[in-house]
Amino acid sequence: QVQLVESGGGLVQAGGSLRLSCAASGNIFRINRMGWYRQAPGKQRELVAVISGGGTTNYADSVKGRFSISRNSATNTVYLQMDTLKPEDTAVYYCNAEGRTAYWGKGTLVTVSS
Numbered sequence: 001q002v003q004l005v006e007s008g009g010g011l012v013q014a015g016g017s018l019r020l021s022c023a024a025s026g027n028i029f030r031i032n033r034m035g036w037y038r039q040a041p042g043k044q045r046e047l048v049a050v051i052s053g054g055g056t057t058n059y060a061d062s063v064k065g066r067f068s069i070s071r072n073s074a075t076n077t078v079y080l081q082m083d084t085l086k087p088e089d090t091a092v093y094y095c096n097a098e099g100r101t102a103y104w105g106k107g108t109l110v111t112v113s114s
Contacts, residue, residue: 009108022095
């Protein structure tokens with residue numbers, strides 16, 4: 001099993017920044033890709049950004065140029081730096097880890113006020 005614990009969510013004004021963290025523990029050797037997804041009220045969960053074990057990244061078009069994903073393999077932590085936040089970024093953000101199966105954190109709420 002893999003456990004994921006997110007932190008760093010909160011309330012921020014439009015144009016502001018937040019940094020999300022996700023710490024992985026357990027059978028981390030099973031993990032290859034890690035990333036962030038989000039789910040806004042009334043909408044489906046969507047991919048925000050992912051990073052492979054080799055460091056390859058992929059972003060949703062809506063966050064390109066504003067968000068940056070990074071990974072510290074020594075501490076098994078993945079980060080999401082979110083800049084120039086917009087009200088439409090408001091959502092619960094979930095950490096994801098992919099190995100033999102998908103693992104999910106409980107989520108952290110990000111609220112961007114206009």
